[in-house]
Amino acid sequence: MGVISLQKLEQQAPEMVDLFKKTSICLDKVNLRDHRAQVALVLDISGSMSGLYQSGKVQELVKKVLALGLQFDLDGSIDVFAFGNYAYEVGTFTLENYKSCCQTVLSRHPLEGGTRYAQALRLIHDKYRDSTDPVYVAFFTDGETSEPELAEREIIAMSNARIFTSFVAxxxxxxxxxASAKKKKGFFGGLFSGFETDFKFLAKLDTLPGRTVDNAGFFAVADPAAIDDDKLFSLLMSEYPHWLVAAKQARIL
Structure with missing residues (x-):
């Protein structure tokens, strides 16, 4: 079972029961049902995210990442961070307070003009560099960064830490x-031209050379509220199990 009983969840947060069951099924498929890790959520607070916050779609993502936290984290919690021009540690959210997450984020840190990944990655690295447990980071953004070289350096530096980052555009x-298909030329390469235009850099981070282990994953969703929950959890876990194996082989874990 996860870190919280289904009976307790039914009593405290019945709206989370379905997501909890779906994460259980997903984790069974990748043999991580009894896995323990800290879970962190990084939220883009650049101005272009305004509609996603107002529509409640970002709050739905909070809910779904918390479902992973209920499985992985002994406290059944997630640590939440926000970034725009700067990066901020917002706090820890649980069943008791997760519904106020986005409100808390935006009341403390109104939307900003930039999208500086490196600021957030550095904050994550500093926070968890001495962690004795694996750290799973879900990093949500809707745009490219203004400082790609700095972000690359942070990901390379973090490849020696117990931190895996799943970038979700x-x-x-x-x-x-x-996204690797964006490198192809000719007709079939043209089919993927949007990848290069919109999320070229995030795709690059997924295959970035110079790292001790592959410590990042990448995928993108058109609408975070429309994607099937089972599919989303499967995507979030698509590369993390491989990192766990590689990190153990490299004696990082």
């Missing part, structure tokens, strides 16, 4: 591994 559908 919002705005179009790209499955794990598909």
């Amino acid at each position: 919002i705005g179009q559908d790209i499955m794990p591994g598909e």
